[in-house]
Amino acid sequence: MRELEKLFDRIIQRVNINLRELAFDVNPLVRQLIPTGQMTKFYAFYGITPHHPLNLVFKHSNLSGSYFLGRCRVTNSLLYKSDIRGDELKKSGDLFQYQEFNVPVDQDEEIRIDDCYLIKTLVHNFSHDPETLERFFIRDTVSTHYANIHGSPADGCYLGPFATVDLTTMRDCVIGAYAYVQAGEISHLKIEPGTVWVRNPDDFNFMYRYPLNQLNNYIYFTAGSQPQGIFMDFVEDRKEAFQRVFKVVNIETPVTVPANASLDRFAVIKPKTRIGDNVLVAQRAFLQNSTLGKGANAQENCYIINSKLAGNNVTAHGAKIIDADMGTHVFVGFNSFLRGRPDARLTIGKESIVMPHTIIDIRKPLTVKPGSLVWGMVGNAEELEANSMALKDFAKIHSRISRGHMLFEGSGTNFVNAFQERIHHILEANGAFYNGNLNRGHAQKNQNISFNTIQPYPKGDKEGMYPTIIIQP
């Protein structure tokens, strides 16, 4: 395993050099996180479809348990159970609109991961940076459990567990546990755990900070131990079901899937689940005793349990919905944790937006009114009152509003519009609007994926390293 250990040291060193100004040392945080023995234990896999340009290059890396789709190049990296999903990359000939610019895309975009250590991380979407249209780069970066790197090129960064960076190019930044950043371009920033920050420069700025004493019950991460808290316990409790899914080559679909929907073979589907038309269920999603109405989706690391999604629901990467009834067009953002109880259901009215990284964890029945915006930490009706607003009221903000731990400045209309447009785009990309002819999306295109598995050298100095693998059309 000498090579593997050398590679680990090399990555840590590179990240620390990038983060020297913030005096941040990733070494004690991640050194013991995944025992090297684990890194040789799981196969990696990549999808082959007629719809996504295929071009994979893996060099001098360990890819244990990771998943790849689309055009992707990984060099000198450790990817542990991560998802690198390149099904929304730009294609040669596309036009990329940025403010008043209409920039032609010269070649198929590629996700390029160099000198990184990504643990259970999701990489998706495409580079939103007009400076780097054809290369969605992630380099000299360490990320930890259930982090999302979404449309966000990264250089020299650290992401704590359940952190999300969304549509943001970042350089030399530290993103704390369960922090969400959507801010365009950032550098040399240290984002505290539990920060939810959405900014469009010169337009609006949304900022929420979790009370740390409450957040720590859900996710807490410190050097020398694994991430802890309710989030981790929740996924660990359901780990075994995934082991079953990964150990067979072909799996029978346990439920009826309509011809226009797609259910990934690496998802877990427990009994009493119903899948409607145009539904998309990604790998590593977990569905149990739930109904997904027409055009609803469940992305990577989503858990939907004892719940009903009425239709056209977006459940973003890592979101969890338990004992809940969701109206149509409800959006649930990244890594949100919405937990009703069997005797205390959570109801979210239609067309509501649950902000990324929202925790609703209730002991008594709770109803979110249709057309609401919800954020932050909500344990009861009173906290809901403090952490939500009608979207139509939010759109009326012109300068500034402060509510509890939330501060908003700028144009409420633009903020609400930006969200609603994005939700529409997501539904469109997922194929929610497919009518049997037009508007094909992932739900229709991902139906016929073949998966290939790859494994590392089993013994010797190179133990755990994967050979060089090049896959082309």
Place this chain on the structure above:
Amino acid sequence: MRELEKLFDRIIQRVNINLRELAFDVNPLVRQLIPTGQMTKFYAFYGITPHHPLNLVFKHSNLSGSYFLGRCRVTNSLLYKSDIRGDELKKSGDLFQYQEFNVPVDQDEEIRIDDCYLIKTLVHNFSHDPETLERFFIRDTVSTHYANIHGSPADGCYLGPFATVDLTTMRDCVIGAYAYVQAGEISHLKIEPGTVWVRNPDDFNFMYRYPLNQLNNYIYFTAGSQPQGIFMDFVEDRKEAFQRVFKVVNIETPVTVPANASLDRFAVIKPKTRIGDNVLVAQRAFLQNSTLGKGANAQENCYIINSKLAGNNVTAHGAKIIDADMGTHVFVGFNSFLRGRPDARLTIGKESIVMPHTIIDIRKPLTVKPGSLVWGMVGNAEELEANSMALKDFAKIHSRISRGHMLFEGSGTNFVNAFQERIHHILEANGAFYNGNLNRGHAQKNQNISFNTIQPYPKGDKEGMYPTIIIQP
């Protein structure tokens, strides 16, 4: 599937052009043999080990259910459930001895398969042709069920079911069903079904021909239907056990395997099987209620059932041993079919050589004396008498002998020595002589293989075609 069909037509045309002089048309024989739907159904897989130079290139091919080890390049070919086993290829720097020449090997040898259609075919060993040391080529060739291409470069050939070409370079040849050819270099020959031919030019010539009316019960192949007979029924009856082995990612070893032995994870091991020291069991071998003594082996497509192998037994590719007791150092050649019965065991005395393509199928107990050479069709004691000789007597032949359907000319001593030396080499290569330190062979080197799986495009014009895949160290 347009590409796949075009590729099929292209291969058939190329082979037929090569075989035009023999007026042989492979088209009616193989067109319906494997429905195209079958070709998209099974994953292919390749082994990663620290011991075999890794260098795989797959281009514009279908590889359904096939297995690859070592350095191999496949272009414009259809490989259906075939084994391409490059664990005995020459390495750069080796010296290849041929008669008085000592030829240095310039680069790692590669198995190179171009424009071929191979069905359930085994490719193994290395090019024995001094004219092509670094390239074990197989091109413009069609081979059918359970054929063996062993150390035999081939250009423009057809092999019938259960045919074997061994240590022979062949051009524009037709090898009939269950024919065995070991003849150095051949071209423009049509070898009839059931021919067993071993020739060392200017040294010896062994020729046996199966009575066709008897052979047809075992294997019969004609245009418009699948190969038929006892051989096919026998493997079809045991197919399901293999399906189980292929459908899981990791499999538990059902028996105790000594530290110096290796049992491939794609072998079928039924209850009451015992594996001794230094034993090698290859993929697609089938063991049931049998004991493999120290240094014994079972190669690809071998079936060993209700039998005891005392030790240092070679069971060559495709050989079957049922209800039999085999003494030490018994060699059973390619595709031999040795079937005792529960109430009529077959006993083969130590150090006997069962020639490739021998059928012993008995209803009463039968004993082959130690040190015998056996060939051809043996159903009872009388036929054994006609189809065997003591090796020491055979070694006394100086000019010529004819017995029933067998004709031998040349030096019996050289014939026997050549066989015995080769058996020794096989045991050595397989690791039968490993003493915990010296003489490592496949049994020791193949213990730690990782397998990667690859699959074709699932839909569209390219359905069934594999993407270009390049694997390097």
